[in-house]
Amino acid sequence: MCGICGIFNLDGEPVPHGHIKSMADELAHRGPDDEGHYIDVNIALGHRRLSILDLSPAGHQPMSSEDGRIILIYNGEIYNHLELKVELEALGYQFRSRTDTEVLLKGYEAWGLDVIEKLNGMFAFALWDSPTRTLYLVRDRFGIKPLYWTKVGKTFIFASEIKAILTHPKVSTQLNPEALNEYFTFQNLFRYHTLFKGINLLQAASIRWISEREGDLKRRTWWDYDFTNRDEGMSEEEAESETLRLFRQAVIRQLMSDVPVGSYLSGGMDSGSIVAVTATQIPRLSTFTCGFDLSSVTGREANFDERREAESISCHFKTEHYQQVVNASDVSWALPNVIWHLEDLRLGMCYPNFYVSRLASKFVKVCLSGAGGDELYAGYPWRYYRVFDAIGRDHYLRQYYEFWQRLVSDQDKPKLFTEDLWRYVRDKDTFRTFSRVFTFNEGLKYDSPEEHIANSLYFEIKTFLAGLFVVGDKLSMAHGLEERVPFLDNDLVDFAQRIPIRHKLANLEKINRFNENETRKLRRYKAFGEGKNVLRNAMSSLLPEEILNRRKQGFSAPDESWYRGEALDYLKAILLNKRAAYRDFLNPRFVADIIDKHVAGKNNYRLLLWSFLCFEWWCKIFLDGVRPDSMDAR
Known part of the structure; x- marks a missing residue:
């Protein structure tokens, strides 16, 4: 895990060394172990290294091909790099390091950009192809690792974090009103712009490239989620056994490291399952929990502290367990630093993430997270049931849009914004922004409850989970900690998308027979279980029954x-x-x-x-x- 940055002056103007040095310095928290720069007149690349694999100088970046024609800066982990290395060695390539960076570099030499589709991992990288004078930016299929870019006149600038881009003298900091409107609608951004005018987030599973000769920025995507090709003939037993097999494989894959690996641990099934598998591979595994001082808390939030359940799992698997207790005053101490590191505002209260990442970073350099289990296996049924009875596409979109206006409704926006800002954004239709997410997959249908739920899974994994990835990356890397997400493994994701909806949500047939005119439908829906049925059954051999059947509790402060x-x-x-x-x-x-x-x-x-x-x-x-x-x- 690292920080990368670069400057490409398309008019041929030389890049001063101080410019790329300033950008890299702003990313020092992402890579405290090493620093490197590459400059070739009008192209400059910078790198800050967090050493995880092959801690020797052989892993230094920017890394160049043996003939010096290809230069790579890379942030992430490629979990199948050893298998790819064997393929490349069979083609005659030799290696001087044990890094996945070198595998990626030689993979590009062997297969060109087709190497991307061979990668199982999380990554964002920039590659300079000197013979063609072309710069490529690439982001992993799930969008786990961030990469931002902007173009000011004839200067193209990119970095792992926005704050590095802001150091460039040609970049001015201005608010993007359209993004602000979107943020105060969804508490998220569904397009790839940011609150910083002119600065964009590279789309997941996409490649952007720009050449000195043409000067135009080009893009193509190479993958997308797809819950439409479900195998309706799949039995529950097959879904459960294959989920368990692929989950074990994914967790073990992501344990590759030359530094200590630990795991976050809440009181729930997802992180508990990761700990269950990891504890068989790492003796005396370190686990980390964030709890809350509930002495002044009443009502439903009185159950928000999961320390007792986390301790129970820790005792069961004999982990070395550490806890951070957050109280009401901690938000005031953390918030300025949280926002400085987050920059790209997303989702709800994340200062507990900041604190638990800081705790973990004192003991390990890599930490596993349970993110993604809910989005893949339908862990939010109260959301899906809001559109269960939708009739057609338009009805579905309107119902779901009503739910996803998390902060301020359209009718209240004239009161929220100042007159000048409202005058600018009032014609910017956030419903159109919302609906646009569904157009990326032309195969979506809206003719049955199962299809509505599949569409909701598609939407939430592309938006809500994408926001969680931004938060997870920024607030872990604030402390030089690499966060990994085993649920986002290529093989596991591909299989999970094929599982029929009826295996993920319990009692789907009974819900189908509901009288849609009856009152209190939502309360009735909630009585039919909490989703992730197939995952819960698959994990029954790993976790105690009381953890499997525990009511879902999100990670949130009171x-x-x-x-x-x-x-x-x-x-x-x-x-x-x-x-x-x-x-x-x-x-x-x-x-x-x-x-x-x-x-x-x-x-x-x-x-x-x-x-x-x-x-x-x-x-x-x-x-x-x-x-x-x-x-x-x-």
């Missing part, structure tokens, strides 16, 4: 209660400040009204309040230029 109590003073101090930076874009009266309604218990606005806090710190840090290390976070 912020609803804290924002009404212990954290309320902080909330008001930041958001009701008359000099707050967000006031240039958001209406402070709307913000104050949301705080009042939340405190009064009229609604639970914890997600929106979190996003207000995040955006305020984003404005301070990136628009006002206040670095976290110079802030009083309180």
Whole structure:
């Protein structure tokens, strides 16, 4: 795991060494072990290395081919690199290191860009083909590793993180109003732009290239999720046994490392299953949990602390277990640094991720995460059932769009934004942005409940999980920690997409027979299980029954209660400040009204309040230029 960056002046202007050095320095937290630069007049590449495989200088980057014609900078892990190395050796290639970087480099020499489709792993890389004077940027099929880019005049700039791009003197920091509108609708971005005007996220499973001769940026995608080719003849037994086999294979594949490997551990099935397999391979495995101080918490959030369940799993598998306890005041200390590292605002409360990653980084350099299990195996049934009775495509999209307006509804946006900003974005249709996600797969159908659920899986894995990957990468790499996701293994994903919906969601036939005119349908739907049926049965040989049957609990702090109590003073101090930076874009009266309604218990606005806090710190840090290390976070 590393940080990469580069500058390509298409007009032939030489790149000053100081420019690429400044970009790489801004990525030092991603790669504290080594630094390297390559400059060839108008092209410059920078690399910061976090040494995971082959810790020797042989893994130094940028890495060049033996004839010096191909230069590679690479961030990620290729889990099948040893198999590919055998293929390449059979073709006559020789290796001077044990790195997957060299396998990728020689793979390009042997197969060209076709090498990408052979890779099983997470990666983002840039490759300079000197003979053709062409720069290629590539991102893994799932989009686990980030890569951002911008083009200013005749200068093309890219990096693993936006903050590195911002160091270039030609780049100015401006807010992207369309992205802000999208963020305050979905608490996510469904297009590949960012809050930074002109700076984009490279699409997952895509290649972008630009040549000195042509100067135009080109793109092609080489893979996409597809839940439409389900094998309806597959039995439950086959689905369960093959899921277990491929899951074991995926976890063991992702244990390759020359440094210590640990695992996050909640009280749930996904991380517990990873620990179950990993503990058979790593004696005295280190595991890490984040819990919460619930002394002032009431209601449903009183069950948000999973430390007891995590300890139970740890004891069962004899792991060396560490815990981080977060309290209501911790958000104020962490938030400036969280936003500095996250930059690309996504999803809900993520400061617990920041704390547990920091904890893990004190003991290991690689940590396994359970992300992806819910999206592959239908772990959010209360979402799917909202569109279960949809009639046709338009009805489905409208119903699902209503649910995914997580923060501010379309009718409230004139009150949210300042008059100037609303005048700019009012014609930017976020429903069209939402609907566009479904157009990437022309095979989607909308004629049955099963198809609606399959479409929902497709949407959520391309959007919600993609947001989780941004959060996971940025907040783990903030501490020089590599986060791996065993559920996102090529073979496991390919098989999981083929499993019939009826095996993933229990009692699907009974739900099909519901009278859609009856009241309280959603409550009835929830009584039919929590999804991931086939995964739960597959893991029955790995985990204790009480873990398998435990009600699903998301990884979230009890912020609803804290924002009404212990954290309320902080909330008001930041958001009701008359000099707050967000006031240039958001209406402070709307913000104050949301705080009042939340405190009064009229609604639970914890997600929106979190996003207000995040955006305020984003404005301070990136628009006002206040670095976290110079802030009083309180």
